[in-house]
Amino acid sequence: MKWLVLALALVAPSQAGLRFGCSTLSIQRLDPLVEPGQVPSQHLHQIVGGNTFAPTMPDNTSAVHIGDKGTCTTCFFSEDFSNYWTAVLYFKARNGTFHRVPIYDNADLEGNIQGGMTVYYTQQDFSSNGNQKITAFKPGFRMTVGSPTIDSKAKSVAGLRFTCLASKTTRFPETAAFPTAPCAAGVMAEHHFPACWDGVNLDSPNHQDHMYDTAQDSGFAPGGPCPASHPIRMPQLAYETLWDTRQFNDKSLWPTDGSQPFVWSTGDGEGYSTHADYIFGWKGDALQKAMDSSCMFDACGNGKPLLSQTVDKMNACSVKDNVGEPTEGWLTSLPGKQTLHKRANVFHA
Numbered sequence: 629m630k631w632l633v634l635a636l637a638l639v640a641p642s643q644a645g646l647r648f649g650c651s652t653l654s655i656q657r658l659d660p661l662v663e664p665g666q667v668p669s670q671h672l673h674q675i676v677g678g679n680t681f682a683p684t685m686p687d688n689t690s691a692v693h694i695g696d697k698g699t700c701t702t703c704f705f706s707e708d709f710s711n712y713w714t715a716v717l718y719f720k721a722r723n724g725t726f727h728r729v730p731i732y733d734n735a736d737l738e739g740n741i742q743g744g745m746t747v748y749y750t751q752q753d754f755s756s757n758g759n760q761k762i763t764a765f766k767p768g769f770r771m772t773v774g775s776p777t778i779d780s781k782a783k784s785v786a787g788l789r790f791t792c793l794a795s796k797t798t799r800f801p802e803t804a805a806f807p808t809a810p811c812a813a814g815v816m817a818e819h820h821f822p823a824c825w826d827g828v829n830l831d832s833p834n835h836q837d838h839m840y841d842t843a844q845d846s847g848f849a850p851g852g853p854c855p856a857s858h859p860i861r862m863p864q865l866a867y868e869t870l871w872d873t874r875q876f877n878d879k880s881l882w883p884t885d886g887s888q889p890f891v892w893s894t895g896d897g898e899g900y901s902t903h904a905d906y907i908f909g910w911k912g913d914a915l916q917k918a919m920d921s922s923c924m925f926d927a928c929g930n931g932k933p934l935l936s937q938t939v940d941k942m943n944a945c946s947v948k949d950n951v952g953e954p955t956e957g958w959l960t961s962l963p964g965k966q967t968l969h970k971r972a973n974v975f976h977a
């Protein structure tokens with residue numbers, strides 16, 4: 629007698645979450661996702677992650693996988709050759725010159741990480757996957773969130789926010805625009821990506837339509853269920869960048885009209901153009917293994933199940949500067965943005 633064995637494909641939900649530091653890989657005018665091959669790109673970015681970052685990178689149609697090509701990464705998890713980037717924050721002085729705002733490391737990370745960002749891959753939220761399988765991104769996957777052309781609160785994207793830091797551990801309130809008063813411990817920029825995938829496209833012409841955002845007002849709040857159009861729940865990817873504004877907090881340096889002095893490298897002085905880019909580059913099935921495990925944060929390192937590395941190794945990884953323009957010191961214009969000089973050569977008869 630034959631037994632009919634019903635194999636029930638049980639999805640075993642688990643609670644796992646990654647939160648890790650990545651030091652700065654480079655600060656230069658490149659955007660291999662939105663402006664591939666273009667040197668320089670339109671505005672300056674700060675980039676973290678693997679050293680395959682270049683003006684032209686393998687895209688969603690390439691057989692070459694970034695995770696197999698990278699030889700070093702600025703991220704704590706050493707199998708992560710993904711690239712993560714955002715615009716760069718500048719301070720605009722009363723005399724009209726610009727100075728880049730330094731980045732410093734977040735609370736509760738390994739010490740001495742140089743610049744960079746904190747990256748999160750959570751599930752439904754910090755403590756639950758909502759009883760769903762979390763499917764890791766695939767080789768060739770990329771996406772963006774936000775847009776350099778967004779210019780109002782009405783058009784701002786939930787999950788793209790700023791926090792005025794009283795200390796490195798301040799998390800609320802979050803605002804869609806830059807804080808309007810000096811922040812004692814700097815300004816944190818938060819970028820939460822959508823987490824629902826259409827299951828087919830690794831990219832889309834605007835780099836966003838293959839994903840769907842269920843984020844609520846606060847980025848780390850549990851997202852609603854994925855819609856039928858984008859049924860696959862992926863990791864909730866988020867970045868935090870701590871812009872160290874402390875040297876610019878003296879109100880005597882701020883504009884006399886009462887406005888705030890910080891400006892994105894896009895030229896945006898309100899903050900709404902905040903945006904972020906992601907190119908997946910984890911080696912093999914490392915990210916899926918982490919999502920299927922039940923480890924939290926740093927405890928996912930040391931081979932349990934992810935490989936990790938020292939901060940010295942993170943800080944030592946970098947890529948070459950393809951543009952070679954000044955980005956530091958007092959600049960008369962933002963990199964790539966022409967200042968409209970007032971005509972000085974007006975001769976009187």
Ligand SMILES: *[C@@H]1O[C@H](CO)[C@@H](O)[C@H](O)[C@H]1NC(C)=O
Nearest residue numbers: 721722723724725726881958
């Ligand atoms: C412009 O202002 C900044 C900040 O006050 C100052 O450090 C810099 O020297 C000034 N530059 C010029 C050309 O006056």
Ligand SMILES: *[C@@H]1O[C@H](CO)[C@@H](O)[C@H](O)[C@H]1NC(C)=O
Nearest residue numbers: 688689828829830831832833
């Ligand atoms: C690849 O990306 C392009 C946009 O750059 C998109 O039109 C196309 O659908 C994508 N294909 C896949 C399989 O991801």
